Amino acid sequence: MNNIIVYLEIEDGIVGDVSLELLTKGRTLSDQLKCKLEAVAAGCQLDKIGAQVFPFGVDTLYLADDKRLTPYTTLPHTSLLVNLFKEEKPQIVLMGATSIGRDLGPRVSSALFSGLTADCTSLEIGTYEDKKQGKVYENLLYQIRPAFGGNIVATIVNPDCRPQMATVREGVMKKEIRDEKFVGKTKKLDLSKYISDMDFVIEVIERHIEKSKVNLKAAPIIVSGGYGMGSAENFKMLYDLAAVLGGEVGASRAAVDSGMAEHERQIGQTGTTVRPKLYIACGISGQIQHIAGMQESAMIIAINNDPQAPINQIADYIITGTVEEVIPKMIQYYKKNSK
């Protein structure tokens, strides 16, 4: 009772990184709150899930094993969680801010009348004083998220309703194993108590999910392009530079929206959060939503023909010039000086 529950996203029997990141965060929060960390897995052939999640410090793993739960559809997963949460009364529930978590989370929160905060970038425990009612709440979950296109950061709390629910994007939290040898308890759920046949009204008739080709999170060097790249032609130079340096290509939202790069390359609040060793921002002006997704890079080089571009504020090196001129020179002088 009153524990933290993480909803696990599973594709082909593998627990998604976003869920493992949430378990890492959930473990820290549950230590602080002195409660248990629990996880729920819904799908079929779940016998290998435990081995994947227990090292992250999961005390209890709930298994909902049923062929009909894979692939994911909204209603049966909703019923499962709503009924499980009514029994277990978790104080906090965490889900990935993915197309699954963002479909499931609001539905569950509406059914339970509990507050949900989407796309949190930070989760902390703290107190909240309701001055109007003169009430002080201890140990609430601070759900911290950007709002208003990233121009403000809001701290949201759910004082009275449980569970306190939050979604977090992949790559925002760190993934860290707690104890390789730890093994928690497994509880198999009798699904007839949780899900009704009426829940299977939406049928998935076709599905093409590709493994992500781009791994921005793991790339030590990211060469990223913005709207200032001007054309898809120019954008190709970034692939050349990334190939030479051994990095990956990223993009700002503006570059993705204008069709110069695929969505999975997007860096920023509505894309991936990255922390590479080196981030080269090419033709990126530096809107707040982009900066929020890359400001923790160890070194930032900004290439821009506007000497006043906002990105310059957080850059270690500011190169004022056109990308057409600068990038070929970087490639040339790297090749010349490296062995």
Add this chain to the structure above:
Amino acid sequence: MSFKIVVLAKQVPDTRNVGKDAMKADGTVNRAALPAIYNPEDLNALEQALRLKSKIEGATVHVLTMGPARAAEIIRESMYRGADGGYLLSGREFAGSDTLATSYALACAIRKMGKVDIIVCGRQAIDGDTAQVGPQVAEKLGLPQITYAEEILDLSGNVITIKRRLERGVEVVKGTLPLVVTVNGSAANCRPRHAKLTLKYKRAATPTEKQIAGSDYTDLYDARPYLNINEWGVSDIDHDIKWLGLSGSPTKVKQIESVVFTAKESKRLTASNEEMEDLMKELIANHTIG
């Protein structure tokens, strides 16, 4: 046969092009500096609704929006593009609503409309980016939902087939009406304003707008009832007041901070050969690259 399509839409501040004057000196958002626009993904939703309408005889598209009096603008905008009319849900009782209280209010308004066959809305609004209202309205109405829709592929009888766009792929799903569909920004753009419709609906107005404009056109609205935009207040919907506004909102804002990035000490370089070569040498020397 009637077929009623309801589009949920929101008027939002344009957060995508935030200029320097968008933030006040005290760090709060200067809403006045941001133009109010039709939430982009709601326009994608409107397009899917209009396409359905063109395929089904007797189908109507009505837009429902919750907001202040000026939000009627997006209902008119919808009518210029082919919607039949709309409903503005407005009143101070709705102020301070989080996504759950908003969804409750919208669901009450939809119930009041009688039989609705399909509800279509944008996946999320650009001022909050939560993507919660669509699924929560569906839950409040007890309807299934199909989120992240990119295209309505087929409707045969009451079986609808929809292509969904997910992070790493696509999915085609089948469901039975009535249900709620949330539409992705990757869906087809909304058709532009139609010149004839723009002329026809130019004077479409809510009762509040008519009042402000004066009584010059009273006869016009009697003669052309399609110019009347419905305006509903809290007393027009069946509701329990405790689920509306602040009291219906489980989430509370504890604190708001404006985002300030601390400037780093940075080196400024030109694109000259010497400086570029020095930079690359330096990066190799300190093992950042290579």
